[in-house]
Amino acid sequence: MPRPFRSAFSVKSVLGALLVVVACAASCKRGGGTARTAADPASATAVQSQLTVLRDSADAKWQAMVASDDQKIGITRLLLRELQQQPGSNPTQLGALAATNDRLKTRRYTQINLPSAQIDAYDAAQDSLLHALYPVAAPTGGAPSENARNFVEGLQQLDAGVASFRIQYDRAAKQYNAYLALHQADVAHFGGKYPVPQPLQLFTIQ
Numbered sequence: 426m427p428r429p430f431r432s433a434f435s436v437k438s439v440l441g442a443l444l445v446v447v448a449c450a451a452s453c454k455r456g457g458g459t460a461r462t463a464a465d466p467a468s469a470t471a472v473q474s475q476l477t478v479l480r481d482s483a484d485a486k487w488q489a490m491v492a493s494d495d496q497k498i499g500i501t502r503l504l505l506r507e508l509q510q511q512p513g514s515n516p517t518q519l520g521a522l523a524a525t526n527d528r529l530k531t532r533r534y535t536q537i538n539l540p541s542a543q544i545d546a547y548d549a550a551q552d553s554l555l556h557a558l559y560p561v562a563a564p565t566g567g568a569p570s571e572n573a574r575n576f577v578e579g580l581q582q583l584d585a586g587v588a589s590f591r592i593q594y595d596r597a598a599k600q601y602n603a604y605l606a607l608h609q610a611d612v613a614h615f616g617g618k619y620p621v622p623q624p625l626q627l628f629t630i631q
Contacts, residue, residue, distance in 0.1 A: 472611040473619045479604055483597040483625055487536050490590035494533070497583040501526045501554070504562060504576035511569045518561065525554050539626040555584065591628045598625040 505523045508514055532550060534543045559577065568574035602624045605612065612622060 469611050469614050469619075472608045473615065475604060476601070476608075476622055479597070479601040480622070480625075483594065483601050484536075486590070486594040486597045490587075490594055493583055493586060493590055495530075497551075497580060498526060498529055500576050500579050500583070501558065504558070504573060504580070507570060507573045507576060508562060511573075515561075522554060522558055522561070525550070529554075537626070539628065544628065555580065595627050595629050598627055601625055 505519050509519050532547050562568055562573055562577050605622055
């Protein structure tokens with residue numbers, strides 16, 4: 426009769442040992458997974474790298490837009506100089522338009538400061554200038570010189586492209602913001618290694 430007792434004791438011992446091993450293994454697995462999830466340098470580096478790519482794309486779109494606007498201001502200046510050389514020009518009127526044109530850059534919004542009121546004010550100031558300039562540049566429907574005509578056509582083309590530049594920038598900025606929102610947990614682990622990224626402002630109402 427003692428054999429069954431020994432057999433039962435042996436089975437209980439084996440089962441107990443297995444349970445201990447399984448419990449330890451599960452505990453170690455959970456602990457290791459938590460450690461990797463809590464701060465994964467490789468993951469943070471990959472996220473930062475992708476954020477840099479997306480931010481560079483948005484910045485490039487912004488710079489292209491600003492370059493186009495700068496070109497519009499520059500062509501306006503050239504047109505005004507061309508008009509000043511024409512017989513019968515009004516120096517006072519053209520001087521006032523030139524002064525308004527020169528102030529535009531100081532009134533322009535920036536990538537980190539895009540309040541709707543400032544955007545609207547800048548657009549209104551530039552539109553007002555062009556609406557006052559076009560009749561002076563072509564009072565009877567035709568420009569007084571070939572240069573003046575070319576400048577007017579260039580301004581009209583650049584002015585028509587403003588909305589497209591803003592749409593392209595907003596699209597790139599939204600991609601950046603979406604990726605940033607998706608990886609907030611990784612961004613929280615950047616620490617002092619990377620600057621804490623912030624969402625980009627948009628032209629469209631969010």
